[in-house]
Amino acid sequence: TKEHPAEGVALLRAFCREQAATLYEAIRNVEAHSPFRQMVVPGGHTMSVAMTNTGTFGWTTDRTGYRYTTDDPETGSPWPIMAAPLLSLARSAAAEGGFADFLPNSCLINRYSVGARLSLHQDKNEQDYTHPIVSVSLGLPATFLLGTLRRTETPRRIRIEHGDVLVWGGPARLIFHGVAPIAAGHHPLTGAFRINLTFRRVAVSG
Ligand code: MD3
Ligand code: FE
Structure with missing residues (x-):
């Protein structure tokens, strides 16, 4: 099913439920190379969400600011290569949401334990707003x-469940x-966690 909770937003309920175990296996492999860690934001607070990345570019923050990097600052090695099932899911979801040739080069993996939250924010680190963002829960x-x-x-409150995928395009890219x-x-697959994958095409180097 496809819902449109706001202009530029497509909500694909249960879109990836059948691949969930395969996706989670890919996440466990990323985590084995680039572990989840709670990052520090410029204000000095530690985020309640633990993060890692896969793909050419990974989003990080520390006291000095937010940026995309090719290497994991914790390991000194490149972020793990995006596994085929992750890339394939992001591409098919984007297509279903109206973006035919999405080629993400970055996937931020957010891990929420009980009580973890993400306060209201805008994503402004990406330069090219012609590409959508695909998020997977x-x-x-x-x-x-x-x-x-x-x-x-x-803000409106929307309940998001296991397997739901959201495609955020055009006018929706700058909403809080x-x-x-x-x-x-x-949860039978993830235990006491929520995992969110956020696929982006970012046009930066570093
Ligand atoms: C709307 N993550 O990583 S995913 C983020 O559930 C982030 O972990 C949330 O916000 C999470 O930045 C939400 C959905 C999402 C991601 C990026 C967006 C919605 C967005 C960028 C612009 C507008
Ligand atoms: Fe965000």
């Missing part, structure tokens, strides 16, 4: 905060968004 459910172009407007604290639970 696995494991524990979440309440997604879907805002507008203005931080002060109260976040994730409410994850409620306690157990």
Whole structure:
């Protein structure tokens, strides 16, 4: 099924449920090379979400700022290569959302434990807004905060479940968004975690 919770946003319910175990296996392999870690933001706070990356570029933050890098700063090695099932899922979801030739070169993997959250923010580190962002949710459910172009407007709350995929294009790329604290639970695949994959095409070097 395809829903359109806002202009430029396609919500594909259960789109990747059948591949979930294969996707999770790929995530476990990424984690074996580039472990999940809680990063520090420029304000000095440590994020409650643990992160790693796969693909040519990975998103990181430390006290000095946000950036995309080709190497994992923790290991000194390149981020693990994006596995075929991950790339393939991102491409097919983008196509279903109306973006025929999406070629992501970056996949941020967010791991939420119970109580972890992502406060309302905009994603402004990517330069080319012609490409969509594809986000994939696995494991524990979440309440997604879907805002507008203005931080002060109260966001809508959307329940996102295991296997749901969202495609964010054009006008939706600069909306404020976040994730409410994850409620306690157990998921057969991921246990006490929610995993979110965010695929992007980023045009930077470093
Ligand atoms: C809307 N992640 O990594 S995914 C992020 O569930 C992030 O982990 C959330 O926000 C998560 O930056 C939300 C959905 C998402 C990702 C990127 C967006 C929505 C977006 C960029 C622009 C607009
Ligand atoms: Fe974001």
